[in-house]
Amino acid sequence: MDCDVVSPRIWLWTILLFSFSLHAAGQTVEAAKQRVFRAGAATSNITPLLGTVISGGFQNHAATKVHDELHVRCLALDDGTTQIVFAVVDSCVIDRGVFDAAKKLAHAATGLPVENMLMSATHTHSGGAMTDVHQSKADPVYREFAIRRIADGVRLAVGNLAPARIAFGCGQVPQHVFNRRWYLKPGVPMPDPFGSQDRVKMNPGSGMSPAGTLPFTMDQLDRPAGPTDAQAWFITVRSPDGRPVALLANYSLHYVGGMGAGEISADYFGAFADRIEQLLGADRQGPPLVGILSNGASGDINNIDYRLPRAIKPPYEQIALVAEDVAQEVLRIEKTLNYHNWLPLGVAQKDVMLGIRKxxxxxxxxxxxxxxxxxxxxxxxxxxxxxxxxxxxxxxEYPPRVSAPLQVFKIGDLRVFAVPAEVFVEIGLELKRRYPTSFVIGLANGYHGYLPTPEQHVLGGYETWRAVSACLEVDASTKIVAGLEELARQVD
Ligand SMILES: [Zn+2]
Structure with missing residues (x-):
């Protein structure tokens, strides 16, 4: 149809439609303008005094040397309606009492609802003891100090909130994760400490064997009793002009360890933070870029390949190697990402009742x-x-049941599941099968010991041996996954 034969009525409609769409577009632009996404990050130092009890071993050890400083590393996000904060703490295990007290203080200072804070321990085995575990007793003075400093970290991160752009991605770092539970060749005895026989052995080759049994030789090993998860998820935040603000990663490796007794260190979690800050080239800016590595579903995952003869490296050399590889892979993926001007945030939290194996x-x-x-x-x-x-x-002396906090953070399509336990990798993988854009932060918001699947309980082994650090009922993981699914639906 030729232009000059268009009737005046059609012209009128065209003009009306055009002005309507202009108006609608204007509204969208206006809405986008109002939807300012903000982020803020901060650290607070929680290095204990020398003489403080170190957590993570079966016995009390006092700190005698600081290899590297311990921190609370915080990332606050704000979509204009909802604010959330991650606080990742360089500690082996932290009970709910510490986290709840820190959340209460942070709430009083910032007004942020306590449900919108996700706090977790990294699981470094060379930090100060905030929580009793085995024969290492919490240092009450350090515990109070840490509560204040965790709250300070949240407060500082919220105080640093400023317009930001956000992205998330996932790399693959398969070379540093090994399932540490092994089937042994038929006929090799595997007594547990209660007079029964196990079907798998944790860290074969380590000294954790009941009396009368020796660490196993390589020819007695059969195969690992479970999978691994190579994913290295991360959330990254930059200022509108491209300056890196924070990068929070997640990897399913228990810890590296190997340092001498009495040494304070943030293990590879601290080394990753340091390295990613260096690689992003913004560790001298103000406010400083904050690198963070949270612990994934890693209850049965270590950094030792028992298939190979062990070339034992000096402890911090191995830590640096793992940190380097995770940081380089995260950086490789980060370079390919498109940052969003705005993403919606969601939060859901509930408690689940879990039985105790008394x-x-x-x-x-x-x-x-x-x-x-x-x-x-x-x-x-x-x-x-x-x-x-x-x-x-x-x-x-324990109660028959405990109430354990479960939490889900949603950032755009990404779900972050927070579980107060040393979560077996099978559980993290199961959640990733159901929600491919997700990861688990373990040792979060509380501490209830190891969380094997019911199938892994049947096999026995260290992580199932009944202890305060492994006391949840056999079906606990089934109840936890069901609880997380319910929360995942709530944030959809
Ligand atoms: Zn552990």
Whole structure:
């Protein structure tokens, strides 16, 4: 149709439609203008005083040397309606009492709802003890200090909120994750500390064997009893002019460790943070760029390939190598990402009731007390049998059930699941199968020990041996996954 034959009525409609769409476009632009996405990041130092108890071993060790400083590393995000904060703490395990107290203080200072804070421990085994575990007792002075400093970190990150752009991505770092639970060749005895036989062995080759058994030789090893997860997820934030603000990553590796007794270090979590800040080239800016590495679903994953003869490196050399590889892979993917001007944020949290595996009878507890009294170093428990006898006695005083916090953060399409346990990799993989754009932060918002799947419980092994650090009911992971799915639906 030729232009000059268009009727005046059609022209009128065209003009009306055009002005309407201009108006609508104007509204969209206006809405986008109003939807300012903001981010802020900060750290606070939580290095303990020398002499403070180090957490993570079966015994008390006092800090005698600081290899590298410990931090709370925080990232605050704000979509204009909802604010969320991640606080990742260089500590082995942190109970809910510490996290709740820190959240309360941070809420009082910022007004941020406590449900909108996701706090987690990295699981470095060379940090100060905030929580009793095995025979390492929390240092009450350090505990109070850490509560204040975690709250400070959140407050500082919220205080640094400024317009920002956000992206997330996922790399693959398969070379540093190994399932640490192994089937052994038929006929190799694997006694547990309670007089039964296991079907798998944690870290074959380590000293964690009941009396009378030796670490296993390579020709006795059969195959790993579970998978690994090579994914390295990360959330990255830049200022509108491109300056890096923060990068929070997640990798499913328990820790690297290997440092000497008494040494304070943030393990590879701290080394990653340091390296990514260096690689992004903005670690001298103000406010400083904050690198963060959270612990994924890594309860049964270590950094040792038992298939190969072990070339033991000096401890910090291995830590630097793992940190380098994770940081380089994250950076490689980061360079390919398109940053969003705005993404919606969502939060859901609930508690789930979980049973505790308590000793079955009074006789069992009395027998355990007798084993404890027989310790040559009483009250110090030295042998594996004595240590687990102590755990039996401690657990006999526990309530039959605990209430454990579950939480989901949603950032655009990305779901972050927070679980208060040392989550087995199978559980993280299951959640990733159901929600391919997701990751788990373990040891988050509380601490309830190892979280194997029911199938892994059947196989036995260290992570299932009943202790305060492994006391949840056999079906706990099923209940936790169901609870997380319910929360995932709530944030959709
Ligand atoms: Zn652990």
């Amino acid at each position: 000793p079955g009878s009074r006789e069992e507890v009395e027998k355990a007390r007798a084993i404890m009294k027989g310790s040559k170093d009483y009250p110090r428990m030295v042998t594996v049998e004595e240590k687990y006898a102590r755990e039996t006695v401690v657990l006999s």
